[in-house]
Amino acid sequence: MKQIQLHWRRMARHGTIAIGVWMFALVTPAVGQKLDIAKERVIQSGRPDGRHVSTRGFQLHLLRNAKPKLAFNPEFTSEELEQWRAQVRAKLLELMNFPEPVPQPAPRKLWSQGRKGYVLEKWELYPEPGSVVPFLVLIPDNATPENPVPAIMCLPGSSGTKENLAGEPPLVAAFEPDDRNHDGWLHAERNQQAVQFARAGFVAVAVDHPGNGELSDLAMHRGSTMDDRSTLSRYLIDMGRNYIALSVFQKRQILNWLRTQPRVDGARVAVSGHSLGTEPLLVLAVLDPKIQGIVWNDYLAATIERAKVSSMPNQRGIRPTANWLGHCIPGLWEWFDYPDLVAAFAPRPLIVTEGGPTHSLNLVRKAYQIAGAAENVSIHYYPQYSDPGDRRDDKPIPEGLSATEWLEHANVNAAHHYFKAYLAIPWLTRHFQLPDPGEVYPPAPPEAVQKLRK
Template sequence: MKQILIAFTILVNANLVFSQTTFDPQQHRVVTTDRPDGRFVSTYGVVHNMLKNTTPECAFNPDFSREQFASWRERVRTAMETIMCHPKAQNMPKPKRVSVEQKDGYRLETWEAYPLEGCVTGFKVMVPDGKKGAIPDVLCIPGSGMAKEHLTGEIEVKNPHAAMALNIVRHGYIAVAVDNACSGEASDLERLAGVGYDYDIPSRILLELGWSWLGYTSYLNKQVLEWMKEQPSIRRDRIVVSGFSLGTEPLMVLGVMDKSIYAFVYNDFLCQTQERAVVMTAPDKRGRRPFPNSIRHLIPRFWNYFNFPDIVASLAPRPIIFTEGGLDRDLNLVRRAYEISGNPDGVEIHHYPKYANPENRKDVKSLPEGLDRTEYFDAVNVDGPNHYFKDELVLSWLDEII
């Protein structure tokens, strides 16, 4: 008991030491040090400085020749394969069709795949009526908290644009809808409690096992993609991957690792994720600086290799559409990659309507430190309330490229 009282006294005294001064978050937006040698005592200051001074090994160089670009693209692929840690699927059962329903204008099939020991992953296949022979197909990956049933219209959505797969099959293409790990039927008890999903705990376990949420999710999607290539009703030379919001991350992984994918729908804003972590340093009232993303986005050594614009640039010359813009600085890197690859018309870029006029967009080379989340989104031309799947842009684009 005496030891407990001593420990409690030490804790109270320590808290008193750290709480004697009034803390004003506005005075500490930017990470600084008072030391004349520029070093940091704060561990946050140390790692923040490390991040600022990290140059990705696979950063895109707009001065690449076409030969250098091709060689760099292979380096990106090798790095992605290294950090995604996809296992080699061996002796796994073939996917099985569970049910078939005839709907108004299309057939809805429910399938199961078994890509790992002890693992079942479901996906939906929507086939338009009246089509003969092999036709193009779109692999649809949902955003955060969404289920594949939202994409197929089996779960009602407030915004009809959100039913990505349903809109695509009604337009005449086959649509395959998948879940993101930890959401929809891939969630655990939280769906019984009415929450719907919890990404954090499985992501933590995967990281402890040397994997990651994105590595696992993209691996499951890759198995569905391989199944799609074997189907006689699907043109394997016209497979498009469409990602909404969170779904753009597995889209990038699949695009880099699988050269056979024909085209991409990137339905989110494009950003430099390393910069995002560097500049979002405005603390809250407790003195904690935010991290821009949750643990499900964390992949060990990711920033040692590339940022999102580098990854997307490596997809050239395959067609891609951006529907929600970002900074012209980043989008112009992608444009340059498509020029080098010999397909300058292969990239189509749209901004949020609020920022469609270039005069309304921020056009900067770098962002200042000390931003909070709202300020960051404003700085990179994001109109959050209008973040939805832009089928009004995507469907006509699909017709043009296919």
């Protein structure tokens, strides 16, 4: 027994040493040829034939020459736009590779509780064998079968939960949103989309992302709201599925159920996504033409362009990395990019609240013009970029950027990335012809008030 204990003590000591060596390597400059960061900002061949020895260089060659097969064409006629939208919808549905539907139990209500001005209900969805997806529904007091009201599904940012969307206490203490939380919830109150929409007169549905909040596994034991979603995403991809497709597969069923509820006006249903939530929103809105209001609360940019220009290495010779695997829809870039898909929303009402590179936004504007619905798209920038003279509207955006420089060229102020209720709620109530609810949401910050007055 003593020999076994001695063996494990040695193993532990060796493990501690190995971890120390690994951590030392992370903070110690790499040994080797001195790196000239300025020279290596832009990946160049250095060969007379222009070919790349490095695989990263070859991959950049592919990005530089990428021409998605179903990219939006600003020269479309209105008839061609309609045909293109149908092609985009069909191809995106193919890329989702949803599982074959299997009869499942109907959603079940778990409980109902009164709140000031609305009723909060908790439901369970059974989207496919082996899966349970809880969600919250907020129903305004004035919504009745005789007086059905518009409805909206609210999708949170990356670390958000349905409870925070609904302004409810977290399920466990580890999910508590505060400024100290390592998930970075600096704007927890502003991001309470669902309760703000409910107070404005909408039936609001609050959902979790896969692997988040109540759908997480052991996240609460790490003081986080999120699982290791890259691993989850990797396994889904290996099985022919993907993270966004799983999220959309679940949320489509909730939307279909929502339209059947007696206190909901099924002809006035919207979707609101913040940050990560804009990605399942993107797919939902393309696949479901019955969605009649779209709140895009993030900046909008071409993801191919971002990957192409983000190449500045750090001191250790590591270039900017890709987002975690949950953002991956295999095959997407072969066919279209995000601005193309948002252009496919036209002519349905759309608001973009955090701008982006103006050339990407202009594609969307053009699609709405071709559709004869220019008044249906409302685009806003972060306050500091609302004046054209303050924007970095380079076209194309230059290569050789760091992650921070990309955000600057994309007109993004990451510190003020939160749900812009002061823009989204008045806009959607006007489109759905609801009474002005007043300021049932946090007011616009001073810098935004000044810009709005202008």
